[in-house]
Amino acid sequence: MSKHKQHRKHDHAEKEDGPMILDHAAVDGYRPIFYICITIGILYLAFVFWRTW
Amino acid sequence: MTINALPPALILILGGLLVPLLKGRTRQAVLLLLPVISFINLLQIPVGSHWVFPFLSDQIVLGRIDKLSLIFGYIFHLVAFLSALYALHVNDTVQNVAGTVYAGAAIGAVFAGDMFTLFVFWELLTISATFLILARRTEKALGAGFRYFMVHVAGGLCLLAGIIIHVFQTGSAAFDLIGLGTTASWFIFIGIGVNCAWPLLHPWLTDAYPEATITGTIFLSAFTTKTAIYALARAFPGTEELIFIGGAMAAFPIFYAVIENDLRRVLAYSLINQVGFMVVGIGIGTALSINGAVAHAFNDLLFKGLLFMTMGAVMYRTGKINATDLGGLYKSMPWTCAFCIVGAASISAFPLFSGFVSKSMVMEAAALGDMRWLWFILLFASAGVFHHAGIKIPFFAFFSHDSGIRCKEAPPHMLLAMGISALLCILIGCFPQYLYSLLPYATDYEPYTISHVLAQTELLFFSALAFTLLLLAGIYPAEIRSLNIDADWFYRKGGRQVYRFCQWAFDGINDWANRTIAQKMTKRLSRFFEEPGGNFQKYGYRLLVETSGIDKNYEKMEKQIDIRSRMATYSVGAGVLLAVMILAFASLLLFFR
Known part of the structure; x- marks a missing residue:
C-alpha cells in the first residue's frame, strides 16, 4: 500500500464517530456544598485582600 | 582564533x-x-x-x-x-x-x-x-x-x-x-x-x-x-508593553482551554498561556525576571513537550484525541498515564517539579516590582493552567468515564522519550541549582521557602477542590465536539470584507479600463490608423472649421478627403501640409520624450 493511501486509511480511522457531548451529571447533595465552599472562598479572598492590599 | x-x-x-x-x-x-x-x-x-x-x-x-x-x-x-x-x-x-x-x-x-x-x-x-x-x-x-x-x-x-x-x-x-x-x-x-x-x-x-x-x-x-x-x-528586555501583552497571554487562553474538546488544542492554548509568563518576565526586565523567563522557557520545552508526547501516544494508539471520545485509558496505558501526570504536575508548578522553580521567579519579580495587578493575573493564570493542563488533560484522557477503548501501551521509543522528559522535570524540580547555573544572570534565588511552598500548595489544592466540586455539582461545562470562535473570527470575517472591498474597488477599475482603453480606445485607434493621412486632414479640417466658424461644404470636403486618401491622390499643397504635420508631430514626440 502506498504511503499516501496509508495516511488516508489512518485519516479514515480518525473520523469523528464518538459522542457529541460528554456531560457531567450532578451527584446529589454536592451543589449546596459547592455554594458553601465558593462563599467561604470569596470571603477568604476578600479578607486576604483587605489585609494585604 | x-x-x-x-x-x-x-x-x-x-x-x-x-x-x-x-x-x-x-x-x-x-x-x-x-x-x-x-x-x-x-x-x-x-x-x-x-x-x-x-x-x-x-x-x-x-x-x-x-x-x-x-x-x-x-x-x-x-x-x-x-x-x-x-x-x-x-x-x-x-x-x-x-x-x-x-x-x-x-x-x-x-x-x-x-x-x-x-x-x-x-x-x-x-x-x-x-x-x-x-x-x-x-x-x-x-x-x-x-x-x-x-x-x-x-x-x-x-x-x-x-x-x-x-x-x-x-x-x-x-x-x-x-x-x-x-x-x-x-x-x-x-x-x-x-x-x-x-x-x-x-x-x-x-x-x-x-x-x-x-x-x-x-x-x-x-x-x-x-x-x-x-x-x-x-x-x-524591559519593554513595558510586553508586561500587558504577556499578562493577556497568560490569562485569556484559560477560558478557551476549559471549553476545548480536542486535547491537543487544549495544550496549544496552554502553550500560549505559558509563553505569557515568559513574555511578562522579559517585559519586567530585571535580572530575576529575565532569568525566570529563560528558566521557564527551558522547563516549558520539557513539560509541554512531555504533555504533547503523552497525548500523541494516546492518539497513536487510539486514533482519537477528543475528550468526548477518550477516558479510562489508565489501565491500557499506565506508563503514558504516569508520564502525563508528571508533565501535568510540572506545568502546574507543584513543589518538586520543574514548573515550580521557574514560574515563581517571574511571579516574585512581579511582586518585587510592586505590580500587584500583574501578580494577581499570574496567580489566576497559575490556577487556570493547573485546571486545564494539570487536571483536565490527564483526567479526560486516562480517567473520567470509561470510553471502552482498550489498546496497547505506547511503543518503547515513545515511552523512553517520555520517560527521559519526565525524569528531567523531576530532577530540575528537585535540584534547580543546575538550571540556575545556566541562566544569563547570576542568581541566588531560593524557590523552596516556606511561604512560597505553602502559597503554591494552597493554590493548587483549592483549584483541585474547585474542579472536583464543579464536577460533582454538575456545573462543570460539558465537553462538546464543537468549533470555538477565537480571534480567527476577525481574520475570517475581516478577510471576507477586505476581499469584497478589493473586488468592488479593483474590479471597478478593471471594468472602466476595459471599457475605456481595451474597447473604445482600441476601436478608435484602429479606425484612425485605417487611413492615418486622411484622418489627419479630416480632423485638422474639422478643427479649422469649428474654430473659425466657417461651415461650407463640410461634409463634401470630408468625402473628398476620404476618396483622395484611399486613392492616395493628394494635391501638392495637401501632401506638403501632411508631411509638415507628421514632422511636427514627430518633433513634438521627440521633444517630450
Whole structure:
C-alpha cells in the first residue's frame, strides 16, 4: 500500500464517530456544598485582600 | 582564533537534507545522532562571536555564543534529540527532513549575531514547520498549513521591513538590544510577536499545532515560540508593553482551554498561556525576571513537550484525541498515564517539579516590582493552567468515564522519550541549582521557602477542590465536539470584507479600463490608423472649421478627403501640409520624450 493511501486509511480511522457531548451529571447533595465552599472562598479572598492590599 | 567546530546550525540542517539518501535503521540512527553530534560540536565553541563574514556594508555573524544563546542552544538540542527519539518509528522523508531542519533553523536563529542571519533562519523555521503540518496529508492539515505559512510569511516580511529600516537608520545589523521607539523597532517587535503568538496574532498556533502529525506537533511545540522568546529577551528586555501583552497571554487562553474538546488544542492554548509568563518576565526586565523567563522557557520545552508526547501516544494508539471520545485509558496505558501526570504536575508548578522553580521567579519579580495587578493575573493564570493542563488533560484522557477503548501501551521509543522528559522535570524540580547555573544572570534565588511552598500548595489544592466540586455539582461545562470562535473570527470575517472591498474597488477599475482603453480606445485607434493621412486632414479640417466658424461644404470636403486618401491622390499643397504635420508631430514626440 502506498504511503499516501496509508495516511488516508489512518485519516479514515480518525473520523469523528464518538459522542457529541460528554456531560457531567450532578451527584446529589454536592451543589449546596459547592455554594458553601465558593462563599467561604470569596470571603477568604476578600479578607486576604483587605489585609494585604 | 581557530575553532575546531562548525557553525551551530550546520550539522542539523545539512544532516537533515541528507536524510533522504538513507534508509531503514541507518536513517533512524542518523536522525538520533544528529542532535548529539551537533550538541558536542556546540560544546567545542568558546564564548564570543565566530564565523564573521563581511556582508554589504556590515557583517554577518553565524555564531554569537553567550549565556543567553547557550541555554537556548542546550535545551533546543535536548528537545531535538527527544523529539527524534519519540518519532523514531516515522518512516516519512518529509517529516524526517522537516523535523531535523526545523530544529537546526531554531538553533541557527538563537546563535545568529546579526539580523540578516536571524531572518534567514527565521524563515527556514516557517518553511520547515509548514511541511511538518502538511505532512499529515489531510484536508484540515492542508488548510492549517497554508494558513500557518501565510501568517508567518506576513510576520517575516514585517520583521524584514524592520530590519532594513533599522540597518538604514543605525548603520548596524548587529542583533542586540533594540528597545521600542523607532518605526523599525515596532516592525521588528510585531514580526517577533507573530511567532510568539501574541493575543490576536495567535490563532495560527491553535489552528495548526493540533492539525500537524503526531510527531510533528512535538517538534512544533518546541521551537517557534521559544525562538521568539529568545529574540524578545535579546532585543526587547524591559519593554513595558510586553508586561500587558504577556499578562493577556497568560490569562485569556484559560477560558478557551476549559471549553476545548480536542486535547491537543487544549495544550496549544496552554502553550500560549505559558509563553505569557515568559513574555511578562522579559517585559519586567530585571535580572530575576529575565532569568525566570529563560528558566521557564527551558522547563516549558520539557513539560509541554512531555504533555504533547503523552497525548500523541494516546492518539497513536487510539486514533482519537477528543475528550468526548477518550477516558479510562489508565489501565491500557499506565506508563503514558504516569508520564502525563508528571508533565501535568510540572506545568502546574507543584513543589518538586520543574514548573515550580521557574514560574515563581517571574511571579516574585512581579511582586518585587510592586505590580500587584500583574501578580494577581499570574496567580489566576497559575490556577487556570493547573485546571486545564494539570487536571483536565490527564483526567479526560486516562480517567473520567470509561470510553471502552482498550489498546496497547505506547511503543518503547515513545515511552523512553517520555520517560527521559519526565525524569528531567523531576530532577530540575528537585535540584534547580543546575538550571540556575545556566541562566544569563547570576542568581541566588531560593524557590523552596516556606511561604512560597505553602502559597503554591494552597493554590493548587483549592483549584483541585474547585474542579472536583464543579464536577460533582454538575456545573462543570460539558465537553462538546464543537468549533470555538477565537480571534480567527476577525481574520475570517475581516478577510471576507477586505476581499469584497478589493473586488468592488479593483474590479471597478478593471471594468472602466476595459471599457475605456481595451474597447473604445482600441476601436478608435484602429479606425484612425485605417487611413492615418486622411484622418489627419479630416480632423485638422474639422478643427479649422469649428474654430473659425466657417461651415461650407463640410461634409463634401470630408468625402473628398476620404476618396483622395484611399486613392492616395493628394494635391501638392495637401501632401506638403501632411508631411509638415507628421514632422511636427514627430518633433513634438521627440521633444517630450
